[in-house]
């Protein structure tokens with residue numbers, strides 16, 4: 155059985171880490187006799203926009219929907235295209251149109267990586283952020299009135315639906331249920347955002363009735379970010395709206411030392427459409443072109459891709475491989491963000507060899 | 510000239526830290542010959558709600574508007590009143606009706622307080638969060654449709670106005686201009702929240718034209734929270750919308766070791782209405798009633814109150830006093846959150862004696 159993977163390198167360091175992501179996939183595919191087939195696409199990048207005036211071709215949906223998974227690098231290059239145009243024209247389209255309603259982001263302190271937090275060691279931080287990925291604060295409803303005048307008013311609506319919220323909560327509860335600690339934390343802000351968030355809290359409680367074994371707590375997003383820094387060991391599975399999940403899944407990895415290693419899976423759990431795998435980091439214009447970006451976010455995303463396709467051992471082999479390389483800590487191999495003098499390629503090759 | 514201060518202890522530890530806040534005010538008033546007069550109000554607390562069915566009496570506005578400042582403890586007690594009712598019925602009313610459009614929150618690593626971040630010392634972290642405090646994501650517009658059914662949709666509108674945004678930006682630019690580093694950071698999320706936030710970015714840029722000496726940068730809120738942890742030394746003045754400012758002003762203090770010491774000033778810079786001073790922390794039901802809450806957030810808020818009334822030396826004397834007590838680090842005096850075995854009162858008294 156052949157699995158077809160669409161490769162979309164995107165912008166900036168996306169194009170630099172992607173080859174290492176593919177190298178790792180290839181190594182795992184060889185070892186576990188998995189048949190992967192790739193097709194690379196130029197669209198979904200700001201260079202494509204500069205040439206074509208849009209981020210994606212008109213028929214992108216038809217061209218991508220038959221793939222078994224999408225492997226994305228990073229997108230965004232504000233000097234070429236404003237961020238809201240490049241992102242709403244690509245990544246956010248994929249998430250919505252392919253109904254990737256769960257954004258799953260592991261957050262783990264890895265061996266050999268220095269946490270900015272004092273006295274934290276591998277094992278102390280190990281949780282998942284489960285982010286709603288299709289609605290909520292990321293809405294396309296709203297606009298400007300009295301534009302350009304002193305009376306200007308700008309409105310954007312947060313839109314939450316029972317359909318959208320319940321399914322991501324179910325995913326989060328299932329995940330918590332499957333883990334030893336069976337603990338779910340809900341990110342809320344029902345004291346201030348007093349229309350949508352109290353309702354979110356109600357849905358969390360309602361879904362909880364089906365999961366008597368899962369213990370649930372909730373924190374307002376402000377103090378929750380504080381607890382990420384002060385008590386990252388408290389968390390097991392954290393479920394959050396689109397915006398809150400976005401924030402927590404950058405902050406969490408920062409607490410583990412670098413967002414350069416953090417992966418993410420944009421999942422369509424129903425399997426109707428392809429899921430999308432991408433590092434949490436962006437295109438990083440500041441370091442792009444120098445070949446020093448950390449490829450582990452991309453590689454780890456590849457591991458999640460293989461798990462999603464039904465090859466958990468292959469995914470695990472990739473994770474074990476980069477953990478081993480990190481634990482060894484060979485300075486000439488590691489990238490600068492984690493204390494090395496190596497390159498994207500040196501780190502990518504070392505990991506692929508381990509697989 | 511007599512200054513009239515309304516004291517509203519509120520809930521939980523609010524009632525415990527308030528006497529220490531007043532003790533510090535009194536000490537400074539004696540030393541600097543400032544004439545302060547107090548009146549204490551029971552409303553604005555959940556106990557008041559339980560008795561009266563509302564958080565505030567009908568004539569609260571008339572009764573409070575003539576004061577020179579409001580000194581608030583903390584509000585909220587979810588077991589008695591749901592948070593969105595207690596907060597929208599009190600604090601958020603004050604902020605709106607008294608047009609306290611700037612929420613100013615200093616964030617400083619103090620001597621004697623252990624930061625959860627590795628290798629950070631006093632001086633390394635020293636910035637202000639300037640938060641928009643009357644509109645934005647904290648809106649009262651929206652509602653539920655198809656309530657209680659599978660089709661349920663819940664909408665809440667973020668409302669930003671040029672009037673509201675420009676005035677808080679002006680305050681932030683003025684503050685940045687007055688500081689040695691003259692650096693302003695704007696919290697945005699224009700890549701995802703693609704209607705309101707690109708417009709926010711435009712207003713930041715437009716206002717910047719009046720401040721050629723201020724250097725401005727901007728980060729999306731997700732990576733900005735990461736930078737707070739990884740590079741808190743980068744920041745000087747951070748300006749943010751109501752929600753983003755709420756998050757950053759809990760996260761920032763957490764990076765400095767405890768939110769128990771963080772103060773906030775809800776300012777009506779025009780002086781039309783009284784400004785409100787309160788600690789950043791909440792009512793903390795988990796430790797309430799034990800007399801161990803850290804009173805420094807309340808005391809420091811009192812210092813900001815005196816500065817606002819036109820007594821910067823008196824405010825500074827309070828700050829110097831708690832810095833000195835912290836630097837001494839006498840375990841029997843300090844509260845447990847900062848490594849002591851003392852009480853709210855022992856720490857409050859030690860500070861007042863220093864003043």
Ligand SMILES: CC(C)[C@H](C(=O)O)[C@@H](O)C(=O)O
Nearest residue numbers: 345346376585596755789791
């Ligand atoms: C209690 C709550 C409504 C409030 C807010 O979100 O503004 C608090 O968190 C704060 O920061 O003052």
Ligand SMILES: CC(C)[C@H](C(=O)O)[C@@H](O)C(=O)O
Nearest residue numbers: 230241400434436700701731
């Ligand atoms: C690039 C941006 C639109 C995106 C988001 O906010 O979802 C990114 O930050 C992420 O977390 O995947």
